[in-house]
């Protein structure tokens with residue numbers, strides 16, 4: 001399994017849970033090598049197999065090189081978790097410039113497409129078989145969307161919400177495109193989850209401050225989202241494709 005943005009937050013919880021379920025895990029990160037090393041050490045320390053790989057998912061050459069390393073060091077990929085994602089500072093649409101918008105869509109949307117392409121070239125019974133033994137045998141892609149996709153995040157980050165809405169439609173379209181090729185494609189839409197992403201958007205207390213607006217009256221834990229991701233990736237979800245699963249505490 002390859003987890004993009006597997007070094008922190010929801011991705012790290014997913015990598016750890018995947019390893020506990022027996023997957024060999026590639027832990028992708030962009031900048032924070034120490035965090036990725038920590039996840040890998042925790043997995044290998046418990047007897048699992050893991051590998052940290054630096055790559056910016058928005059950079060096509062880096063994505064291609066990352067998948068080549070997975071081939072070389074872990075073997076044929078069976079699951080891709082498109083988890084890497086970013087938010088930006090609170091802003092109104094009238095204040096958003098092209099540089100902000102390009103970063104938002106490059107990382108959250110283009111990155112997910114590029115990683116899915118490389119995964120399909122390995123998993124799809126149509127496109128992967130020529131690559132050698134163990135390839136072209138099907139697999140799963142789980143995209144990480146957000147409840148923002150259906151809430152719109154007005155006055156906060158409509159750009160992020162729109163990028164995540166693109167992920168929902170990407171999930172639906174790709175699922176139908178490759179349903180006959182042994183590949184299932186699903187998404188999880190987290191609500192407000194306790195990770196460092198809120199601090200990166202300038203709102204470190206967002207989980208605490210939002211509690212009252214969440215029907216369950218609390219933020220989610222990264223481990224709770226990881227459970228949904230790993231379920232969709234597993235054989236237990238064998239008849240689900242094109243599904244978008246909310247994990248939002250009712251929000």
Ligand code: NAP
Pocket residue numbers: 004005006007008009010011028029030031032033035055056057058083084085086087107144145146147189190191192193194195196197198200
């Ligand atoms: P996080 O704690 O900020 O972690 C983000 C992860 O993505 C880190 O491992 C980071 O690596 C990596 N990353 C960032 N930019 C990257 C890039 N260009 N290429 C490769 N990796 C990159 O975020 P999180 O809260 O766990 O969020 C994970 C996913 O869940 C995102 O898609 C996010 O939109 C979604 N989500 C989160 C929430 C929430 O409340 N937390 C709610 C809904 C949806 P480095 O540290 O090396 O940069």
